[in-house]
Amino acid sequence: xxxxxxxxxxxxxxxxxxxxxxxxxxxxxxQYELARYCNVTVRxxxxxxxxxxxxxxxxxTLLCFKLQSHISWLITGRADRHQWVxxxxxxxxxxxxxxxxMPVESRGNALRxxxxxxxxxxTQVNSRNSLSIRNIDNGVPLDLSYLQVYEHxxxxxxxxxxxxxxxxxxxxxxxxxxxxxxxxSDKTVYNWSIGRYLPSLESLPLLCKVLNANxxxxxxxxxxxxxxxxxxxxxxxxxLNQLNKLPVRIARQVLRLTSIIIEEIQDxxx
Numbered sequence: 001x002x003x004x005x006x007x008x009x010x011x012x013x014x015x016x017x018x019x020x021x022x023x024x025x026x027x028x029x030x031q032y033e034l035a036r037y038c039n040v041t042v043r044x045x046x047x048x049x050x051x052x053x054x055x056x057x058x059x060x061t062l063l064c065f066k067l068q069s070h071i072s073w074l075i076t077g078r079a080d081r082h083q084w085v086x087x088x089x090x091x092x093x094x095x096x097x098x099x100x101x102m103p104v105e106s107r108g109n110a111l112r113x114x115x116x117x118x119x120x121x122x123t124q125v126n127s128r129n130s131l132s133i134r135n136i137d138n139g140v141p142l143d144l145s146y147l148q149v150y151e152h153x154x155x156x157x158x159x160x161x162x163x164x165x166x167x168x169x170x171x172x173x174x175x176x177x178x179x180x181x182x183x184x185s186d187k188t189v190y191n192w193s194i195g196r197y198l199p200s201l202e203s204l205p206l207l208c209k210v211l212n213a214n215x216x217x218x219x220x221x222x223x224x225x226x227x228x229x230x231x232x233x234x235x236x237x238x239x240l241n242q243l244n245k246l247p248v249r250i251a252r253q254v255l256r257l258t259s260i261i262i263e264e265i266q267d268x269x270x
Contacts (some may be wrong), residue, residue, distance in 0.1 A: 007086045012077035017051035019074055023067035024049070037066045057160070057198040061220055065100070068093045069214045070225075075201050077093065079183060082146035084225045084236075089243045090257030096225075098259035101266070102220075104156055108230040114258050115239050146223060147233055151214050156221035156228075161195035163218055168193070168213035172178065181210035 011019055024034065031045040038045070038059045047053040055063060064071055070085050072078060095114065099107050154165060167180070174188040182189070182203045191197045192207075199207055208215045214223045222228035226236040243251055 007015070008073045008079050008083050010077060011073075011104050014077055014082065014089075015051045016054055016074065016077075018053075019069075019077060019195050020045075020063070021049045023069050023074075027068050029066065034063075034066055036219045038062045042265070053200050056200065057204065057219065060201070065093060076205055082148065084240075087237075088239045088246070089240070089246065089251040089255070090248045091252035091259075094257045094259040095262075098262040098266075104154060104228070104230050107228070111231060111239070113230055114255075117258075118246070118254050119242060122250070125178075142196065143206060143232070146237065150223045150227060151212075152217045154222045154230070158221060159195060160198060160219065161193055163221065164207075165193055165209065167213050167218075168266055171212060173210065178207070178210050179264065203211045214242050 011022070014022075020034075023029075024031065031049065032042050035042045038055075039062075040059065044053070048055055048187045058270070060071055060074065063069070064074060067074070068085065068088070070080070072080060095111075099110050102110060133204075155166070158166070167173075175186045175193070178189045179186045182199075182202060183206070188197070192199055204215065204218075207213075208218055217223045220228070224232045229236065231239075242269075246254075
């Protein structure tokens with residue numbers, strides 16, 4: 001079964017602090033837990049929630065992992081055409097958190113290994129309700145409306161300022177042109193370009209517009225979760241469909257235990 005959290009509906013009328021509070025409530029997370037995960041003070045999280053300050057760009061990815069959300073929604077409140085996170089089974093974010101330090105070429109194989117193990121084990125124990133292993137070509141017409149054409153290749157190895165400069169060169173944009181579009185000074189854009197400072201969350205949507213860049217890609221180097229996992233969207237969709245056939249308690253426990261095992265292996269390899 002899918003997670004029981006409400007879907008990411010459009011909240012453009014809210015401020016980011018309100019969206020953070022919504023996710024805290026939905027996933028039953030305390031401000032203390034969120035502060036500890038993001039390595040900030042509880043007072044800082046309180047100020048975010050009360051819209052007295054906004055998170056820095058450098059903690060946005062951590063916020064999304066902990067709040068089980070995604071970057072574009074958290075920053076803008078806009079609901080994407082297809083919301084991958086709303087299809088995640090209970091506990092899937094534990095798995096994503098466990099593999100986030102893996103090289104991108106290894107993440108997809110890690111997911112396939114876990115998926116195959118879960119499906120095989122569940123099918124052997126409960127043969128009356130068998131699941132399929134990536135049963136993509138089963139003759140059933142596929143709904144492909146969720147497929148996204150990526151505007152960018154995955155470039156996680158680049159820093160934010162390097163991705164900014166990549167788009168800037170591609171469209172032959174001057175610092176002044178970007179500054180005018182973002183309502184900031186030329187000096188501010190220069191500082192973004194050399195990595196001295198990161199844009200505020202308020203400036204980021206305007207920056208993405210002038211750079212013609214996907215917001216999530218500009219922040220993380222990947223356009224969405226399948227690209228981040230290095231898995232084709234059709235395959236990922238099929239795996240989620242199969243995992244969501246599991247009882248929610250089983251999916252949650254298996255994904256949590258698998259995440260612990262992955263973290264133990266990573267610690268032992270250090």
